[in-house]
Amino acid sequence: MATPRTDLNAVIRQCITEKETEPFINAFIKRLIYTVAKDRYSATERDYYLSAAYAVKDLLVARWTKTQQEYYHQDSKRIYYLSMEFxxxxxMGNNLINLGLYDDCKKALEEAGFDLEALMEYEPDAGLGNGGLGRLAACFMDSMATLQLPGYGYGMRYEYGIFEQKIRDGFQIELPDHWLRYExxxxxxxxxxxxxxxxxxxxQQYPLGRGEFGYRWVNTDPVIAMAYDMPIPGYGNNTVNTFRLWSAKSSRDFNLEDFNRGDYMQAVEHKSESExxxxxxxxxxxxxxGKELRLKQEYFFSSASLQDILRRYDKVHDSLEQLPDxxxxxxxxxHPALSVVELMRIFIDERHVPWEKAWDMTTRIFAYTNHTILPEALERWRVSLVQRLLPRHLQLVYEINxxxxxxxxxHSPGDYDKLGRMSLIEEGTEKMVRMGNLCIVGSHSVNGVSELHTDIIRKRIFKDFYEHTPEKFNAKTNGITHRRWLLLANRRLSALIKETxxxxxxxxxxxxxxxxxxASDPKFQKKWREVKQANKADFANFVEKQFGQVVSxxxxxxxxxxxxxxxKRQxxxxxxxxxxxNYIRRNPxxxxxxxxxxxGGKAAPGYAMAKLIIKLITSVAHLVNNDPLTREKLHVVFLPNYSVSLAQRIFPASDLSEQISTAGTEASGTGNMKFALNGALTIGTLDGANVEIREEVGEDNIFIFGMNAQEVExxxxxxxNPMEYYHKNQELKxxxxxxxxxxxxxxxxxxxxxxxxxxxxxxxxxxxxxDFESYLACQRRVADTYTDQKTWTRMSIMNVANxxxxxxDRTIQEYVKDIWHVEPVAINMDMDTE
Structure with missing residues (x-):
């Protein structure tokens, strides 16, 4: 490679200095002309959004580059967060908040005749996840960058994210979510x-000498994983971490022989299948x-991520000795459980590391977060499918087992039942690989996502494993990033808090x-209520404009x-x-x-009962909202296509947060935290993180009902016998x-x-x-309390305050202290790029 004649580093430093001081509107206009290739006569609103987005990204790129350089320069221990969902x-809004430029950019655009919020509506939600699991991963990335931790998120660049939900004749209809349709x-x-x-x-087995054998995985069908990166800026610092997504590409484009004889579909079949x-x-x-495709996704993701992690390590290390450090x-x-087996395959088959050393390094590197209490949600894969798709990995699973x-x-001689429960292979008519067991065995840390959830893991779900290695198990209660869920989502409330x-x-x-x-100060309460009322008015206007429903x-x-x-008991x-x-009609x-x-919420496409409940909600809503006796007192709205951006409108406007899952079923919940942070009061069971929310906000500031987890058991x-309750309670009947x-x-x-x-x-x-009778009584307490606005407002303030x-940020600090043992790295923007 030829050496550049110009001092490239000096040019970079100059460009960055100019970019940092350049007025945002100038960068916006340059991007419109030179990147989007439009002018004011041809540009659409989407073009203006793209121009603004590119101008914001320009402000991140220098920090991004410097962050990665510093991690290499300091040879930092790095965190790799593997999640199939983000x-x-x-x-746009989150990046501007974290850069500290939201208000400045909003003002600059307004002076030029543009509305920042309107432009942001052109950005599609990156719906690369299904719910709390993926949202938590996104919040973790924000906190890692804010805490200046060397963190990387690895995910999948799904061409179609979580489906777009439409309601047709009251039923959920799923449409493709082509979030990458536009640039x-x-x-x-x-x-x-x-x-x-x-x-x-x-x-293939081959001799190594001394009676030992090596193994080669041959005659495979390869697919290419290609990386796409997005920047994740920290709040109020120069750290910009990398969020890397994998996209599948064919290892060969098409078969020329098939093409030349006119069989065009056959010619590109492999490419289409790979992608x-x-x-x-x-x-x-x-x-x-479908099952095979899902398992392919999980291995594709695991393999690509591990190859990339090892490439990054190998750049500055000549041996594997320091890898766990x-x-x-x-x-x-x-979902990424196969990473454990894949790393062992790389160590043993490619790096020729002895088994004991390879296993020691593997278990020191991996840690596992469990997100479910429901046994049916713990993944299991047919041995026959794994054998066909990943034959070498199945051999390794059996050897690990x-x-x-x-x-x-x-540890437990003679206990055959325990052996059966703890085995990585579930015996039966169809043998299965238990992925939860694999994650536990292959990790040095296993954490639940709330205190209650972790307690259930220890005592019920993974009781045998806890008794075998109790030191592995720990609780890491989930959290949310308040930069998005307060500073960005609730601009009025965050402004009042800052001012106060x-x-x-x-x-x-x-x-x-x-x-x-x-909390009890009348003047502050008045301001607090004004914020909530303005947010409710905004949301009511949005609901009327978007869904045609008029709500007071x-x-x-x-x-x-x-x-x-x-x-979740909708x-x-x-x-x-x-x-x-019924009450209103009887007592008008x-x-x-x-x-x-x-x-609001999506039902999995194959989940018939959940979809039928949506239809029931819309049917009840139709009757209630159109009955002259009830429509002035009761209104029901199903909000289609629930998403992160819709949630950012909902939480600031909410008075009451329904967190009513059966005790002992919800691992944590994070919606409960977002509602409370925005001043909504919780009605809920003692399930998941509700238990800890009650501890923090106080029993007087939350509405708890129903059985606890032990009482349910x-x-x-x-x-x-549910029939007893049906016959005993005439209102329920x-x-x-x-x-x-x-x-x-x-x-x-x-x-x-x-x-x-x-x-x-x-x-x-x-x-x-x-739980019905207890829930009804609790809802009566809610209504009575709401009529006393001083008490309600005090409770609302106390929720936010606690x-x-x-x-x-707290959750990640606990991961760092107890699991990852990673040091923060401050990024100094002097741009010494040597």
Whole structure:
């Protein structure tokens, strides 16, 4: 490579200096002309958004480059966060907040005749995740950069993210979410970082001498992984970390022989098949082809990420000796579990490391976060499928299992049942590989995501593993990044807080405790209520404009937005709606505190019951909203296509947060934290992080109802009979009968019978019938409290003031201290690029 005649570093320094001082509007106009290639006569609103996005990215690139240089210069230990899901949402607003330029850029654009918020609407949500798992990963990336930690996020560049949800005739309809339809200004393609990922083939054994053998994985079908990078800036510093997404490319474009004889489809078949790997998030897996594609995705992701991690390490190290001291890999749920086996394959087959040393390094490098209490959600893969797709990895799984079970036997001699429970292979008609067990065995740390969740892991889900290696298990309660969920989402409230206590809370959320002495102050309460009312008015206007629903901001805004699932009990909330409807009709002259109930969330395409519950919600809404006796007091809205950007509108406007999952089923929840941070009061069970929210905000500032996790277990152990509750409570019976007998769908009276059959005849697995009466009583307390606005406002302030624990900054600091042992790296922007 020729040496540049110009002093490139000097030019870079000059360009960066000029960029840092250049007025934003100038950069915006240059990008419009020279990058988007438009002028004011031809530019569309989307072009203006792109120009603004490129101008903002320009401000990040120098910091980004310097950050990566500094990590190499200091040979820092780095955190690699592996997650198949990242629900990042829109980047523009968050990047401007973290750069400290939101208000300046907004003003500069306004002076030029542009509305920043309107331009940001042209950015699609990067919906590369399904719910809390992916949103947590995005919050972690923000906190790692803010804490100046050398952190990398690895994910998948799905061409189609989580589906776009439409409601047609009350039913959920799924449409493709082609978020990459238009240009993504935040990403940079990295064609220099491509890695082969192999599938199928066979394993050959060859002699190493001294009676030992080596193994080659041959005759494979390779696919190419190509990197795309996005910048993740820290708040108020110069750190910009890398979020790397993998896209699948064919190892060969097309078969020329097929093409020349006119078989064009056959000619490109391999290319199309290869690139389906990153086509869609969560492919339909009810068929074997779907299951195989999902397993392909997981291995593709794991292999590409590990190759990249080792490439980065090998740049400055000649041996593997320091690898566990320089690399920390966090497995976000079981989806990247194959990383454990893949690293062992690389060590043993490619680097020729002895087994004991390879296993020691592997377990020191990996840590595992469990996100589910539901046993059915723990991944298991058919041995036959793994054998066909990844034959060498199955051999390694069996060898890992053999050695592990030897240790279990020493620890618990004669306990064959324990061996069966702890084995990585589940025996049965169809043998399965248990990915949760693999993650635990291959990691030095296993954490739950709330205190309650971790307790259940230790005592129930992974009890045998906890007894075997109790030192591995720890709790890391989830959090949220308050930069997005307060500073960006709730500009009015964050401005009031800054004006009142200063801005230190932006990097230390415990600073919000300074609001506690003001919780009962009449003047401050008045300002607080004005903020909430303005947010509610904004949201009501949005709902009317977007969905055609007219909702009064004077109503209680009662909100449940989250993934649709039976355990989250949207149905219990709806049963309260039906009860309220009946009450108003029976007692039209009684005082009833007006309430607007908002639902939002997507049901998995194959989840029939969750989709039927959506239809029931929309059917109830149609009746309630059009009944002259009830529409002035009760309103129900289903918000289609729930997303990060929609959530940023919802949380600031909410009065009441519904966190009503059956105790012992929700691992943590993070929506509960976002609502509380924005001043909504929680009605909830003692489930997940609700337990810790109650501890922080105080019992007087939260509405708790229903059984706790132990009581649920005890009820089921005694023999839970939902019919007893049905016959004992006439109000409950009326609600169930109305749903069962077609009151809300007279044209198809038995449509909702599967819902009520599940409650009455199939055991009511999530105990809605048992908790109904307690939930109703709690909702009456909510309504009574809301009529006393001084008390309600004081409770709202106390919730915000005590949210310090629920920042991901605190969560990440605990990961650093207890699991990763990584030092922060300050980035000095003198741009010494030597």
């Amino acid at each position: 629900l990042t949402g829109r980047a 993504n200004p935040w990403e940079i393609a990295r064609p220099e970082f491509i890695y082969p990922v192999h599938f199928y083939g066979e394993v 389906t790997i990153t086509k869609v998030l969560y492919p339909e897996d009810s068929t074997m082809q 320089k690399v920390a890999i966090q497995l976000n749920d079981t 053999r050695r592990f079970l030897d240790q279990v036997w020493i 206590i200063g801005d230190k809370f932006t990097t230390d959320l415990y600073e919000l405790k300074k609001l506690i002495p003001l 901001p004077e109503f209680i805004f009662d909100v449940q937005v989250k993934r649709m699932h039976e355990y 149905l219990l909330n709806l049963m309260h709606v039906v009860h309220s409807y 002259k009684d005082v009833f505190v007006p309430r607007a109930i908002f639902f 005890e009820l089921k152990a005694r023999g839970y 009326q609600v169930i009968d109305m749903i069962a007998n077609g009151f809300f769908c007279p044209e198809q009276p038995d449509l909702f019978r599967p819902i009520t059959d599940s409650l009455l005849y199939h055991g009511d697995p999530y105990c809605l019938m048992a 949210m310090g624990k629920f920042s991901t």
